[in-house]
Amino acid sequence: MTARRVHDARAKNYPMATRLAGGRPDGTQFVDGSICHRLLNSTVALVALALLSLTVVISPARAQKQYDPGASDVEVKLGQTMPYSGPASLFGVTGRIMSAYFRRLNEQGGVNGRKITFLSLDDGFSPPKTVEQTRRLVESDEVLAIVGSVGSPTNLAVAKYLNGRKVPQLLVAAGSPKLNNPELLPWTTTFFSSAYVETYIYAQQILKDKPEAKLAILYQDDDFGRNYLNGMKAALRESRVQMVAAAGHELSAPTIESQIANLKSSGADVLLIATTPKFAAQAIRKTYELNWTPMRFVVTPSAIFSVLKAAGADASKGVISSQWVMQAADPEWEDEPAMKEFVAFMQKWAPEEKMDDASATYAYSEAQLIVELIRRCGDKLTRENLLWQATHIEDYQLPLFVPGVKINVTPTSHLGWRQAKVIQFDGQKWAYSTDVETAPETATRSLD
CATH class of the missing domain: 1.10.287 (Helix Hairpins)
Known part of the structure; x- marks a missing residue:
């Protein structure tokens, strides 16, 4: 006026x-x-x-200046749950490296003059424990947002609670397509490629090399593994590929050797290993010991050098996966300036952690994106504005992401990205495909 x-x-x-x-x-x-x-x-x-x-x-x-609980002139308080114990404790490195990144940031003055208080609590990869710890973070600690929590079943367990309270559940490390649902879960975004996107990319490779393949799938019998099982079914449903066998296993199982033996007896010439690192290493090793030589795909969370080392270089040779983030142990990236900066960071701020797998560079990249979103909020540190920033990211290239794989999050698609490069282990390193593969938007949503 x-x-x-x-x-x-x-x-x-x-x-x-x-x-x-x-x-x-x-x-x-x-x-x-x-x-x-x-x-x-x-x-x-x-x-x-x-x-x-x-x-x-x-x-x-x-x-x-505008603030919601968890923000002030001097502080931004963020929360997270992480499997520091339990069967998925290998992924605990994600939380520890993110914590180290924020410590360095705070020593350098923070973001927009504010320090980050980062509360990362152990949930043991148990959904009931995740609920307990998340309620503590929101109701007692009064965090501004929950960021980067690991796991499909654990994040799904608290998604309705957080959305009901309008607390941002951002950049969660989970591949469930159910979490990419802006209509039902408007306060949730992911920092992971959907299992449906990943299996779509694998399906295109199968159709190219073995259009009439016989497919077997080893999967972890929870949301994590079933997402890959259902995603592969969806990607191949109009093809001539036959799914001849599928075998699930519990996360608490000591071994999956019997499942691999049964899958071999199906006569399959393609095997998808859709499980977490411990079991992926066992599966790779067992197929080698049985002299079974199918075309083997290992899902990205388990396509890490620690898995290949545990299985053995000879046993791992030929394994196929997809990748969107650089790995420090991969000679492909050793001369990249961003990788050199990451290595220096790890040596000073997280010297006790292993930097030779994707979980380390993944965590570092996620922390970078969280800081970028807070920076964009300026002095309007409200939950609503933080969500707005997190759902308006266009063609953002993180320094350690594979060149060409960019972050795109919109109000109608809360998936971090739907791109990757196909990779194959040659016995010493990953060999990368020339092109970045992109899954269509239709492959990013659950068909359930």
Whole structure:
């Protein structure tokens, strides 16, 4: 309204100057120089005063700081649950490296002058424990948001609770397509490629090399493994590929050797290993010991050098996966400036952690993106604004992401990315495909 009043005042003053000056009978107006000068000066002064008033009115509004619980002039408080214990404890490195990244950031002055208080609690990869710890973070610790929690079953266990309270559940490390549901879960976004996207990429490789393949699947019998099972079924449902066998296993099982033996007896010539690192290493090793040589795919969370080392280089040779983030142990990236910076960071801030697998660079990249979102919030550190920033990311290239794999999150698609490069282990390192593979939007949602 103020801007409109200034405009109206100016519109009235200029005709006044014309009327006072007089004019010729033909309608041509004459303006007396001294009168015009005085009127012009008066008008300019009025306009300047009005604009100054407008500035005084608008500037405080622009400068006003807005905070929700967990944010202040000096702090941004974030929460997370992580499997530091239990059967998925290998992924605990994610939380430890993120914590180290925020410690370094705080020593350097924080983000927008605020330090990050990062509360990362152990849930043992147990959904009931995740619920308990998440409620503590929200109701007792009053965090601004939950960020980067690991696991499909664990994140699904708290998604409705967090969305009901309108607490952002951002950049979760989970491949379940159920978490990419802006209609039902508008406060949830992921920092992981959907299992459906990943299996779509594998399916295209199978159709290219073995269009009439016989497929067997080893899967972890929970949301993590079943997402890959269902994703592969969806990707191949209109093809000539036959799924001849599938074998599930419990996360608490000591071994999956009997499942691999049964899958071999099916006559399959393609095997998808859709399980966590411990069992993926066993599966790779057992197929080698049984002299079974199917085309083997290992899901990305288990396509890490620690798994290949545990299985043995000879046993792992030929394994196929997909990748979107660089790995420190991979010679492919050793000369990259971003990798050199990461190695220096690890040596100083997390020297006790292993940097030779994707979990380390993944965690570092996730922390970088969280900081970027907080930076974009400026002084409006509300949950609503943080969510807005997290759902308006376009073609953002993280330094340690494979070149060409970019972050794109929109209000209608909360999946971090749907791109990757196909990789194959040659016995020493991963060999990368030339092109970045992109799954269509239709492959990013659960068909359930």
